[in-house]
Amino acid sequence: MSASRPAEATAIAAAxxxxxxxARSVIEQTLEGIARLDRGVNAFTDVLAARALARxxxxxxxxxxxxxxxxxxxxxxxxxxxxDIEGLPTRAGSKINRALPPARRDGALVRRLxxxxxxxxxxxxxxxxxxxxxxENIHDGDARNPHALxxxxxxxxxxxxxxxxxxxxxxxxxxxxxxxxxxPAAFCGCFGLKPTYGRxxxxxxxxxxxxxxxxxxxxxSVADLALAYDAMQGPDPxxxxxxxxxxxxxxxxxxxxxxxxxxxxxxGYFARSGDPEAFAAVGHVAQALGAQRTVELPEAHRARxxxxxxxAAEGATLHLDRLRTRPGDFDPAxxxxxxAGAMIPAPFVERAQRFRRWYRDAVLDLFGGVDVILAPATPxxxxxxxxxxxxxxxxxxxxxANVGVFTQPISFIGLPVVAAPxxxxxxLPLGVQVIAAPxxxxxxxxxxxxxxxxxxxxxxxxELT
Amino acid sequence: MPxxxxxxEPERYLAATAPLLGLTLDAAWTAPIAANLRVLAAAATxxxxxxxxDAIDAAQRFEA
Numbered sequence: 001m002s003a004s005r006p007a008e009a010t011a012i013a014a015a016x017x018x019x020x021x022x023a024r025s026v027i028e029q030t031l032e033g034i035a036r037l038d039r040g041v042n043a044f045t046d047v048l049a050a051r052a053l054a055r056x057x058x059x060x061x062x063x064x065x066x067x068x069x070x071x072x073x074x075x076x077x078x079x080x081x082x083x084d085i086e087g088l089p090t091r092a093g094s095k096i097n098r099a100l101p102p103a104r105r106d107g108a109l110v111r112r113l114x115x116x117x118x119x120x121x122x123x124x125x126x127x128x129x130x131x132x133x134x135x136e137n138i139h140d141g142d143a144r145n146p147h148a149l150x151x152x153x154x155x156x157x158x159x160x161x162x163x164x165x166x167x168x169x170x171x172x173x174x175x176x177x178x179x180x181x182x183x184p185a186a187f188c189g190c191f192g193l194k195p196t197y198g199r200x201x202x203x204x205x206x207x208x209x210x211x212x213x214x215x216x217x218x219x220x221s222v223a224d225l226a227l228a229y230d231a232m233q234g235p236d237p238x239x240x241x242x243x244x245x246x247x248x249x250x251x252x253x254x255x256x257x258x259x260x261x262x263x264x265x266x267x268g269y270f271a272r273s274g275d276p277e278a279f280a281a282v283g284h285v286a287q288a289l290g291a292q293r294t295v296e297l298p299e300a301h302r303a304r305x306x307x308x309x310x311x312a313a314e315g316a317t318l319h320l321d322r323l324r325t326r327p328g329d330f331d332p333a334x335x336x337x338x339x340a341g342a343m344i345p346a347p348f349v350e351r352a353q354r355f356r357r358w359y360r361d362a363v364l365d366l367f368g369g370v371d372v373i374l375a376p377a378t379p380x381x382x383x384x385x386x387x388x389x390x391x392x393x394x395x396x397x398x399x400x401a402n403v404g405v406f407t408q409p410i411s412f413i414g415l416p417v418v419a420a421p422x423x424x425x426x427x428l429p430l431g432v433q434v435i436a437a438p439x440x441x442x443x444x445x446x447x448x449x450x451x452x453x454x455x456x457x458x459x460x461x462x463e464l465t
Numbered sequence: 466m467p468x469x470x471x472x473x474e475p476e477r478y479l480a481a482t483a484p485l486l487g488l489t490l491d492a493a494w495t496a497p498i499a500a501n502l503r504v505l506a507a508a509a510t511x512x513x514x515x516x517x518x519d520a521i522d523a524a525q526r527f528e529a
Binding site: 335337342358 | 479482483487488489491497500501502504505507509513518521522
């Protein structure tokens with residue numbers, strides 16, 4: 001592998017499989033890059049050098065004995081630190097969880113990636129307990145946006161976006177309850193896949209909102225997303241909402257193109273309350289795809305409100321004992337939201353869940369006439385770190401609670417989405433959500449791949465020293 | 466989100482609810498918690514204003 005530009009996962013796997021390079025050399029180079037770059041970026045909370053090198057040596061030894069390499073042979077990856085890593089407490093961005101016993105085994109998705117030959121190299125910074133859109137963390141320090149270190153990475157999978165944008169690893173895992181993969185993908189200028197709710201196992205990860213939690217991959221290329229996604233699919237009895245559907249591989253479908261796909265732009269709610277650049281990014285993508293039709297997701301503003309209520313109530317329920325016994329050890333911004341969430345009357349939450357069912361049916365009707373819908377990922381580019389408020393449509397709003405205005409109504413009903421990065425100018429990137437009907441990740445990824453191939457959506461590595 | 470009903474007083478509500486939940490609140494936390502309660506109340510109002518057919522079940526265990 002070249003020392004000048006970090007390779008993508010597909011290239012690394014091919015080189016290791018063909019024995020053009022060893023897995024050990026890949027890991028050594030990756031560790032060197034993390035040591036050189038992460039002091040400024042703060043994407044990693046744990047680096048697993050010994051484990052990764054041992055795994056690499058085992059892969060190289062197996063290869064030397066003629067064993068067939070897995071599809072992710074030698075690919076280094078890192079995971080948001082709410083995913084279990086054997087031997088470490090699963091901190092989930094918190095101070096409190098550091099007292100937990102070490103995880104007895106890796107999370108399900110880590111095991112599946114490693115079974116395909118990938119090599120876990122570390123745990124990644126995140127917003128406390130995933131209740132965050134900023135990437136800021138008062139315990140571990142903020143993850144910093146490699147494209148402008150004084151700006152937010154977005155969250156809560158902030159380290160997952162930053163590690164990619166800095167070129168430290170080609171593949172990360174994040175979680176997305178209301179937008180926590182798509183927001184950092186947009187702010188850090190990389191690709192992210194939030195699959196259909198239930199598609200990928202969440203077993204062995206610290207939960208936030210069981211009704212809405214998803215795990216998914218982030219990468220600098222669509223092929224890398226697909227490669228990892230295919231390796232992670234499959235039923236898992238350890239996750240009560242995991243699908244029993246057989247895996248539906250997508251990698252071989254990426255180059256089919258977009259002919260025949262009915263692509264529309266989300267209007268109404270998704271065309272207001274954002275900076276002009278957010279809508280310009282969608283327009284740029286829509287024009288490239290020839291998407292002239294506009295559709296309106298009915299009652300999207302209420303969908304966001306319902307997601308907001310369910311998140312606060314379920315999150316608070318999960319953390320109630322900790323709020324009773326250790327309130328002073330939370331990030332105050334998280335604590336205050338959770339305490340408020342604990343006080344929501346049950347009928348409000350039940351009504352939100354009933355609305356969810358209504359909204360799902362209404363949006364599925366929409367997919368009878370379109371295959372893919374485009375929407376902004378965020379209402380703005382990455383704000384500055386420490387910025388608490390921004391102005392949307394003339395109204396000053398808290399950043400932490402409102403970056404997800406366009407992502408929440410989508411994850412609320414579990415639709416699969418690829419967040420694709422757009423660079424309109426020399427400034428920071430924006431993201432566009434490429435949204436498909438449930439279980440049609442293949443369509444969202446095909447469209448994203450088309451946008452990548454035509455140069456409309458690309459991930460960039462920041463120039464860091 | 467819409468305005469919250471003016472009769473809702475989040476400071477009094479949280480003071481009354483905290484003991485029920487077993488929460489001990491520092492006085493300095495009242496203002497930010499109350500602010501969050503106002504937003505949540507506004508979200509609930511938005512949903513209350515929308516008629517959902519009685520036959521619609523809750524999606525507690527949601528399947529896409």
